[in-house]
Amino acid sequence: MKKIGVFTSGGDAPGMNACIRAIVRAAVYHGVEVYGIHRGYKGMIKGEIYKMDSHTVSNIIQKGGTILRSARSKEFLTPEGRKQAYEQLQKHEIEGLVCIGGDGTFTGANIFFEEYGVPIVGAPGTIDNDLYGTDYTIGYDTAVNTALDAIDKIRDTADSHDRVFFIEVMGRDSGYIAIPCAIGGGAEIVMIPEAETSIENVVDALRTGWNRSKTSFIVIIAEGDEAGNASQVAAQVQEALPHMDARVTILGHVQRGGAPTAADRMLASQLGIACVEGLLEGQKCVMAGIINGDLVYTPFIETITKDKLINPHFVKMVNILSV
Amino acid sequence: MKKIGVFTSGGDAPGMNACIRAIVRAAVYHGVEVYGIHRGYKGMIKGEIYKMDSHTVSNIIQKGGTILRSARSKEFLTPEGRKQAYEQLQKHEIEGLVCIGGDGTFTGANIFFEEYGVPIVGAPGTIDNDLYGTDYTIGYDTAVNTALDAIDKIRDTADSHDRVFFIEVMGRDSGYIAIPCAIGGGAEIVMIPEAETSIENVVDALRTGWNRSKTSFIVIIAEGDEAGNASQVAAQVQEALPHMDARVTILGHVQRGGAPTAADRMLASQLGIACVEGLLEGQKCVMAGIINGDLVYTPFIETITKDKLINPHFVKMVNILSV
Amino acid sequence: MKKIGVFTSGGDAPGMNACIRAIVRAAVYHGVEVYGIHRGYKGMIKGEIYKMDSHTVSNIIQKGGTILRSARSKEFLTPEGRKQAYEQLQKHEIEGLVCIGGDGTFTGANIFFEEYGVPIVGAPGTIDNDLYGTDYTIGYDTAVNTALDAIDKIRDTADSHDRVFFIEVMGRDSGYIAIPCAIGGGAEIVMIPEAETSIENVVDALRTGWNRSKTSFIVIIAEGDEAGNASQVAAQVQEALPHMDARVTILGHVQRGGAPTAADRMLASQLGIACVEGLLEGQKCVMAGIINGDLVYTPFIETITKDKLINPHFVKMVNILSV
Amino acid sequence: MKKIGVFTSGGDAPGMNACIRAIVRAAVYHGVEVYGIHRGYKGMIKGEIYKMDSHTVSNIIQKGGTILRSARSKEFLTPEGRKQAYEQLQKHEIEGLVCIGGDGTFTGANIFFEEYGVPIVGAPGTIDNDLYGTDYTIGYDTAVNTALDAIDKIRDTADSHDRVFFIEVMGRDSGYIAIPCAIGGGAEIVMIPEAETSIENVVDALRTGWNRSKTSFIVIIAEGDEAGNASQVAAQVQEALPHMDARVTILGHVQRGGAPTAADRMLASQLGIACVEGLLEGQKCVMAGIINGDLVYTPFIETITKDKLINPHFVKMVNILSV
Incomplete structure (x- = not known):
C-alpha cells in the first residue's frame, strides 16, 4: 500500500486532530503517502483531496474540532454517490482509507468496502462513548x-x-x-x-x-x-x-469543543497509529479500539450492531454518594 | 464604630467571597468586630447573624458564589420587614453595614438608611457591570x-x-x-x-x-x-x-460561577477594604467604586438612577474586526 | 464493625477529598460511624480524631489537597509510636481504618496490622501512578x-x-x-x-x-x-x-494541586466506596484498585514490593509521532 | 499610505496574535495592503516579508505566542543592519510600520525612524506591564x-x-x-x-x-x-x-503562553486598530496605549525613558489582607 486517505465524519470530537496527526505521522514513518479528504464523504465525492505531510499536522494536537472538517453527506447514501467517491479515490491512486467518526461513519465505510473493496480502518471519534469495540471513544473524556x-x-x-x-x-x-x-x-x-x-x-x-x-x-x-x-x-x-x-x-x-485532555490525546495517538499499522498489515473493514489496555480490531458491522452497556453499579453510586 | 455587619444580596457573582474576605480582614485590621449576615435582607430580618474573624475567611478568595449566601426578600420591601431587620441589628449592637450586590441591594440599603440611619457602604457585586459609579463591577471580568x-x-x-x-x-x-x-x-x-x-x-x-x-x-x-x-x-x-x-x-x-479572575480578586479586595475604611471615616449611604484607577464613593441614589453607557466605539470594532 | 477511621498520608494528590467524601458517605450509607484522623499517622498518635458525617464532606469533591491534611511521621516508624496510635484508636473505639496514600502509607499500614490486628483497607492516592494493584492511582490523571x-x-x-x-x-x-x-x-x-x-x-x-x-x-x-x-x-x-x-x-x-479531573473523581469515588465495603466484608490488610474495569483488592505487601511496568510501546510512540 | 508592514519583537506575550489580527483587519478595512514581517528586525533585514489578508489571521485571536514569530537581532543594532532593513522595506514599497513589543522594540523603532523617517506606530506587547504610556500592556492580564x-x-x-x-x-x-x-x-x-x-x-x-x-x-x-x-x-x-x-x-x-484573557483580547484589538488608524492619520514614532479608558499616543522616547510606578497602596493591601 503506497497511498492512503484520511477523513473525519459525523459530529466533531476533541482529539480528532490529535488522531489525524498520528495517522499522518505514522504513514510518513512507515513510508506511505497520505492524503487528507475534506468534509468526510461529501468531500470524497467532490474530490476535495489534498496531500499531507509531517508539517501539515504540526501544532494541532491540542486543537479542538477537526482540520479536515466534517459534514453529513446524503449523496453517499446513494450508489451513485459512492461510485463517484470511488472514482475520486482511484484518480488519486488511494489504496486504503482511515476514517475517524462514529456509527454513521462506520455504516458508510462498511457498505463502501463491501461494494468496492477499498480497505478501511476506523478510529472511534465521538463524545458519546456508546460504541462497541472500545472502552473509550476519542473525545469522550x-x-x-x-x-x-x-x-x-x-x-x-x-x-x-x-x-x-x-x-x-x-x-x-x-x-x-x-x-x-x-x-x-x-x-x-x-x-x-x-x-x-x-x-x-x-x-x-x-x-x-x-x-x-x-x-x-x-x-x-x-x-x-x-x-x-x-x-x-x-x-x-x-x-x-x-x-x-x-x-x-x-x-x-x-x-x-476545547483542547483534548491528556487521556484523549493518548487514545487518539494510539488509535491513529493503530489504524495505519492495521491497514498496512491487511486489516480491511474494522475499527481500532482499546479494550482493557489492549489494541483490538472489531469489524465495523459489530460496532454498529452491538451495544456497549453502561456499568449499572454507577447508578447505585450516585445514591450512596448523595446520602 | 465597634461592630459592623456584612452581607451579600441579589444574584451571586464571582469575587463576592474575595470581597467578604477583604471586608472581614480590614475590619480585624482596624480593630472592629465583624458579623456575617446570611442570605441578605432575608437573614437580617430573621437574625441569621454570626461572628466572623480572620480564620472564617481563610481559603475562600478563589471560590465562586458567596459563603454568606444570597436571597431575595419580599419582607424587606415592607416597613414591617425593615423594622425587624433594624431590631436584629440593634440586638447584635451592629452600628454599620457593608453590603455587596447590585441595583436591588442598593435600593434597599438606601431606604433602610433613610428610615433608620444605619450607615451602609456597598460594593458593586454583579456580573452585569451596568452600575453607575465604578468602571467595573465585581464578577464582570x-x-x-x-x-x-x-x-x-x-x-x-x-x-x-x-x-x-x-x-x-x-x-x-x-x-x-x-x-x-x-x-x-x-x-x-x-x-x-x-x-x-x-x-x-x-x-x-x-x-x-x-x-x-x-x-x-x-x-x-x-x-x-x-x-x-x-x-x-x-x-x-x-x-x-x-x-x-x-x-x-x-x-x-x-x-x-467559577473562581474569580485576578482582576476580580484585586477589585474585590480593594473595594472590600474601601467599604470598611469608608464606613469608619463616616461614609453613610454610598457605593465604593474604582473610576480611572481612583477610589470613588457614589451615593446609592445615583448608582440606582444614573446610567453607565457602553462605549459605542466597541460596536464599530466588531465590524472592523470581522472584515 | 461500628466505627471506622479515615486518614490521608504521604504527598497529597488531587482527588483525595473526593475519596474522603466517598468513604464518609459510604460509611453513613452502611450505618457505620466514621472519624477523620488529621495529619495521617502523626495525628493518629496525637489523637487528632474527629467525628465526621455527610455534611462534613459537602462541596469538597472538586477541591485539591486533603481536608484531613497529611504529614510524615517519624514516630510511627517506632514501636512506641505505633503503640500510642493504637491506644488512640482504642480510646475512640475505632475498629477499622481506611487510608489514602502510597508506598509509605501502606508500609506503615502493613506493620500496624501485623502488630495490632486493626483491619485496614487503603486507596491508592498519589500522582505518581507507580503502584502495583491498580491501573491508575487517584491524582495521576x-x-x-x-x-x-x-x-x-x-x-x-x-x-x-x-x-x-x-x-x-x-x-x-x-x-x-x-x-x-x-x-x-x-x-x-x-x-x-x-x-x-x-x-x-x-x-x-x-x-x-x-x-x-x-x-x-x-x-x-x-x-x-x-x-x-x-x-x-x-x-x-x-x-x-x-x-x-x-x-x-x-x-x-x-x-x-488543582481540582481533580472527572476520571480522578470517578476513581476516587469508586475506591472510597470499595474501601468501606471491603472493610465491612472482612478485608484486612489490602489496597483497593481498579484493574481492567474490575475492583481488585491487593495485599499491601504486594503493592509495596511488586513493580508496575510502563508499556514500552509508549516510548516508541514518541518516536513515530515526532517524525 | 498604501502598504504597511507589521512585526512582533522581543519576548512573546499572549494577545500578540489578537493584535496582529486587528492590525491586518483594520488595514483591510481601510483599504491598505499589509505585509507580515517574520522574526522582528531580524526578518526585516533578511526580507522575510509576506503579504497578509483577512484570511491569514482567521482563528488566531485565541492563540498564545505570535504567528509572526519573534527574535532578537544584533544586526539591527548596527547602522549597516538598519540600512539593509530599510532597503527591504523599500523593495516591498512598505511606507509605514506597526510593531508589537516592549522597551527594546521601541528603542529600535525610535532610531530607525530618526535615521530613515519610516513612520512607525507601536503596540505595547509584553507581560511585564512596566511600560510608560498605557495602563496595561498586552499579555499582562x-x-x-x-x-x-x-x-x-x-x-x-x-x-x-x-x-x-x-x-x-x-x-x-x-x-x-x-x-x-x-x-x-x-x-x-x-x-x-x-x-x-x-x-x-x-x-x-x-x-x-x-x-x-x-x-x-x-x-x-x-x-x-x-x-x-x-x-x-x-x-x-x-x-x-x-x-x-x-x-x-x-x-x-x-x-x-496560553490563550489570552478577554481583557487582553480587547486591549490587543483596540490597540491594533489604533496603530493602523494612527499611522493613516499621520502618527510617526509613537506607541498607542489606553490610559483611563482613552486612547493615547506617546512618543517612543517617553515610553523608553519614563517610569510607570506601581501603586504603593497595593503593598499595604497585602498586609491588611493577611491579617
Missing part, C-alpha cells in the same frame, strides 16, 4: 471534563441561592456522559436512558433532601432520557414542589 | 472570561461543520458582557440592547460573508436584545437563509 | 493534565522563538507522568528512568531535526531520569549545540 | 491569571502539608505581576523590586504567623527582587526557621 467544569460553576451559584438545578448534558441514547457528571459533580440525582427514573422518584428524592434541611440540589439529565428534556422535567418538578427555586441549564455544543 | 472560554469551544465545532452559531450571553439591560465576548470571540455580529440590530442586518451580513466563501459564523446576542432571544433570532435567520446550518447555545448560569 | 496544560503554554513561546525547552515533570522512579506529557504535548524527546537515553541521543535527535529545518523542540524529562535533572541535561545539550537557544522549566508542585 | 492559577494549585498542597511556599513570578524590574498574584493568591508576603523587604522582615512575619498557629504560608517573589531569587530567599528563611518546611517553585515560561 474531554466532553465529560468540559461538562463537569460547567457543573462546578453552576454548583457555586446553586449553593449561594438554595436552588435546584436541572442540567442537561449530551447523550441521545446513553448516559455515558451523564454518569461521571453526576458522580463527579456531586449531583443528587441522575436521569439516563438506560435506567428508568420517574418524575415521582425525582420529586420524592428532592422532598426528602429538603426535609433533611438540604437546600440546593443538582439533577443531571442525559438529553435522551425517557422522562423528557431538562426543561420538561424541571417544569413538572416545579409544579410538584412550588416552594423550590428550579433552574435549567442546557450545556449544549460547548461539550464538543 | 470573570463572567466575560467564562463566556469567552465557552465561545472558543463552540468555534471549534462551528469551524469543523460550517455552521452559524447564535450564542446568548447574560445581560438583560446591557451589552457589557456581549461586547467583549463578540470582540474576543471573533464573532461576526453582536446584538445588544443599546444598539438596534434588525434581523435584516443580520441576514445581510451573513449572506455577504457566505458569498465571500466564509462558511462558519458566530453571532453573540445579549439576552435582553430587542430583536428577541437567541432561539427567536436563529429561527428567523434560518428561515431567510435555509441553506445555512443554524445552531443555538444559551450559556446561562455557568457565567455566574 | 489530574497531574498529567495539569502538566500538559503547562506544556501547551510553553509550546506557544517555544514556537515563537525557535527554542529548545527542557521541561521537567514529576516522577522520581517512573515515567508515568512524563510519557503522556510527551505524547500529548507533542514533544520530540522523552527521558524516563525506565529507558536509557544518553545525552548523545538527545543531541543527535535535535541536530537531525534542526537540519530538517525544525527550529523549536520540546524535551520532557522525568525528574528521576538517570541522565540528570532538566538543568543538567540542558547544560550538556547547550554545550554540544551552542547555536540552539535552550531553556529549562521545572513544573514542580503545581502538578500536585 | 493573561500572565497574571496564569500565575494565579498555578498559585491556587500550590496553595492546595501548602495547606495540606503545613508548608511555606516561595513562589517566584516574572518581573525583572517590577512587581506588576507579583502584586496581583500576592493579593489574588492570598499570599502572606510579597517581595518586589520597588519596595525593600529584608529577610528579617520575612522571617519575623512568618514567625508571628506561626505563633498565631498559622501553619502554611505563601510568599510571592518577583524575579528581580533585591533580596535575591526564590531559592536564595527560601534558603535563608529555612536557616532562620528550621522547623518550617520551605519549598520553592519558579513559575517560569509558563507565564508567557
Whole structure:
C-alpha cells in the first residue's frame, strides 16, 4: 500500500486532530503517502483531496474540532454517490482509507468496502462513548471534563441561592456522559436512558433532601432520557414542589469543543497509529479500539450492531454518594 | 464604630467571597468586630447573624458564589420587614453595614438608611457591570472570561461543520458582557440592547460573508436584545437563509460561577477594604467604586438612577474586526 | 464493625477529598460511624480524631489537597509510636481504618496490622501512578493534565522563538507522568528512568531535526531520569549545540494541586466506596484498585514490593509521532 | 499610505496574535495592503516579508505566542543592519510600520525612524506591564491569571502539608505581576523590586504567623527582587526557621503562553486598530496605549525613558489582607 486517505465524519470530537496527526505521522514513518479528504464523504465525492505531510499536522494536537472538517453527506447514501467517491479515490491512486467518526461513519465505510473493496480502518471519534469495540471513544473524556467544569460553576451559584438545578448534558441514547457528571459533580440525582427514573422518584428524592434541611440540589439529565428534556422535567418538578427555586441549564455544543485532555490525546495517538499499522498489515473493514489496555480490531458491522452497556453499579453510586 | 455587619444580596457573582474576605480582614485590621449576615435582607430580618474573624475567611478568595449566601426578600420591601431587620441589628449592637450586590441591594440599603440611619457602604457585586459609579463591577471580568472560554469551544465545532452559531450571553439591560465576548470571540455580529440590530442586518451580513466563501459564523446576542432571544433570532435567520446550518447555545448560569479572575480578586479586595475604611471615616449611604484607577464613593441614589453607557466605539470594532 | 477511621498520608494528590467524601458517605450509607484522623499517622498518635458525617464532606469533591491534611511521621516508624496510635484508636473505639496514600502509607499500614490486628483497607492516592494493584492511582490523571496544560503554554513561546525547552515533570522512579506529557504535548524527546537515553541521543535527535529545518523542540524529562535533572541535561545539550537557544522549566508542585479531573473523581469515588465495603466484608490488610474495569483488592505487601511496568510501546510512540 | 508592514519583537506575550489580527483587519478595512514581517528586525533585514489578508489571521485571536514569530537581532543594532532593513522595506514599497513589543522594540523603532523617517506606530506587547504610556500592556492580564492559577494549585498542597511556599513570578524590574498574584493568591508576603523587604522582615512575619498557629504560608517573589531569587530567599528563611518546611517553585515560561484573557483580547484589538488608524492619520514614532479608558499616543522616547510606578497602596493591601 503506497497511498492512503484520511477523513473525519459525523459530529466533531476533541482529539480528532490529535488522531489525524498520528495517522499522518505514522504513514510518513512507515513510508506511505497520505492524503487528507475534506468534509468526510461529501468531500470524497467532490474530490476535495489534498496531500499531507509531517508539517501539515504540526501544532494541532491540542486543537479542538477537526482540520479536515466534517459534514453529513446524503449523496453517499446513494450508489451513485459512492461510485463517484470511488472514482475520486482511484484518480488519486488511494489504496486504503482511515476514517475517524462514529456509527454513521462506520455504516458508510462498511457498505463502501463491501461494494468496492477499498480497505478501511476506523478510529472511534465521538463524545458519546456508546460504541462497541472500545472502552473509550476519542473525545469522550474531554466532553465529560468540559461538562463537569460547567457543573462546578453552576454548583457555586446553586449553593449561594438554595436552588435546584436541572442540567442537561449530551447523550441521545446513553448516559455515558451523564454518569461521571453526576458522580463527579456531586449531583443528587441522575436521569439516563438506560435506567428508568420517574418524575415521582425525582420529586420524592428532592422532598426528602429538603426535609433533611438540604437546600440546593443538582439533577443531571442525559438529553435522551425517557422522562423528557431538562426543561420538561424541571417544569413538572416545579409544579410538584412550588416552594423550590428550579433552574435549567442546557450545556449544549460547548461539550464538543476545547483542547483534548491528556487521556484523549493518548487514545487518539494510539488509535491513529493503530489504524495505519492495521491497514498496512491487511486489516480491511474494522475499527481500532482499546479494550482493557489492549489494541483490538472489531469489524465495523459489530460496532454498529452491538451495544456497549453502561456499568449499572454507577447508578447505585450516585445514591450512596448523595446520602 | 465597634461592630459592623456584612452581607451579600441579589444574584451571586464571582469575587463576592474575595470581597467578604477583604471586608472581614480590614475590619480585624482596624480593630472592629465583624458579623456575617446570611442570605441578605432575608437573614437580617430573621437574625441569621454570626461572628466572623480572620480564620472564617481563610481559603475562600478563589471560590465562586458567596459563603454568606444570597436571597431575595419580599419582607424587606415592607416597613414591617425593615423594622425587624433594624431590631436584629440593634440586638447584635451592629452600628454599620457593608453590603455587596447590585441595583436591588442598593435600593434597599438606601431606604433602610433613610428610615433608620444605619450607615451602609456597598460594593458593586454583579456580573452585569451596568452600575453607575465604578468602571467595573465585581464578577464582570470573570463572567466575560467564562463566556469567552465557552465561545472558543463552540468555534471549534462551528469551524469543523460550517455552521452559524447564535450564542446568548447574560445581560438583560446591557451589552457589557456581549461586547467583549463578540470582540474576543471573533464573532461576526453582536446584538445588544443599546444598539438596534434588525434581523435584516443580520441576514445581510451573513449572506455577504457566505458569498465571500466564509462558511462558519458566530453571532453573540445579549439576552435582553430587542430583536428577541437567541432561539427567536436563529429561527428567523434560518428561515431567510435555509441553506445555512443554524445552531443555538444559551450559556446561562455557568457565567455566574467559577473562581474569580485576578482582576476580580484585586477589585474585590480593594473595594472590600474601601467599604470598611469608608464606613469608619463616616461614609453613610454610598457605593465604593474604582473610576480611572481612583477610589470613588457614589451615593446609592445615583448608582440606582444614573446610567453607565457602553462605549459605542466597541460596536464599530466588531465590524472592523470581522472584515 | 461500628466505627471506622479515615486518614490521608504521604504527598497529597488531587482527588483525595473526593475519596474522603466517598468513604464518609459510604460509611453513613452502611450505618457505620466514621472519624477523620488529621495529619495521617502523626495525628493518629496525637489523637487528632474527629467525628465526621455527610455534611462534613459537602462541596469538597472538586477541591485539591486533603481536608484531613497529611504529614510524615517519624514516630510511627517506632514501636512506641505505633503503640500510642493504637491506644488512640482504642480510646475512640475505632475498629477499622481506611487510608489514602502510597508506598509509605501502606508500609506503615502493613506493620500496624501485623502488630495490632486493626483491619485496614487503603486507596491508592498519589500522582505518581507507580503502584502495583491498580491501573491508575487517584491524582495521576489530574497531574498529567495539569502538566500538559503547562506544556501547551510553553509550546506557544517555544514556537515563537525557535527554542529548545527542557521541561521537567514529576516522577522520581517512573515515567508515568512524563510519557503522556510527551505524547500529548507533542514533544520530540522523552527521558524516563525506565529507558536509557544518553545525552548523545538527545543531541543527535535535535541536530537531525534542526537540519530538517525544525527550529523549536520540546524535551520532557522525568525528574528521576538517570541522565540528570532538566538543568543538567540542558547544560550538556547547550554545550554540544551552542547555536540552539535552550531553556529549562521545572513544573514542580503545581502538578500536585488543582481540582481533580472527572476520571480522578470517578476513581476516587469508586475506591472510597470499595474501601468501606471491603472493610465491612472482612478485608484486612489490602489496597483497593481498579484493574481492567474490575475492583481488585491487593495485599499491601504486594503493592509495596511488586513493580508496575510502563508499556514500552509508549516510548516508541514518541518516536513515530515526532517524525 | 498604501502598504504597511507589521512585526512582533522581543519576548512573546499572549494577545500578540489578537493584535496582529486587528492590525491586518483594520488595514483591510481601510483599504491598505499589509505585509507580515517574520522574526522582528531580524526578518526585516533578511526580507522575510509576506503579504497578509483577512484570511491569514482567521482563528488566531485565541492563540498564545505570535504567528509572526519573534527574535532578537544584533544586526539591527548596527547602522549597516538598519540600512539593509530599510532597503527591504523599500523593495516591498512598505511606507509605514506597526510593531508589537516592549522597551527594546521601541528603542529600535525610535532610531530607525530618526535615521530613515519610516513612520512607525507601536503596540505595547509584553507581560511585564512596566511600560510608560498605557495602563496595561498586552499579555499582562493573561500572565497574571496564569500565575494565579498555578498559585491556587500550590496553595492546595501548602495547606495540606503545613508548608511555606516561595513562589517566584516574572518581573525583572517590577512587581506588576507579583502584586496581583500576592493579593489574588492570598499570599502572606510579597517581595518586589520597588519596595525593600529584608529577610528579617520575612522571617519575623512568618514567625508571628506561626505563633498565631498559622501553619502554611505563601510568599510571592518577583524575579528581580533585591533580596535575591526564590531559592536564595527560601534558603535563608529555612536557616532562620528550621522547623518550617520551605519549598520553592519558579513559575517560569509558563507565564508567557496560553490563550489570552478577554481583557487582553480587547486591549490587543483596540490597540491594533489604533496603530493602523494612527499611522493613516499621520502618527510617526509613537506607541498607542489606553490610559483611563482613552486612547493615547506617546512618543517612543517617553515610553523608553519614563517610569510607570506601581501603586504603593497595593503593598499595604497585602498586609491588611493577611491579617
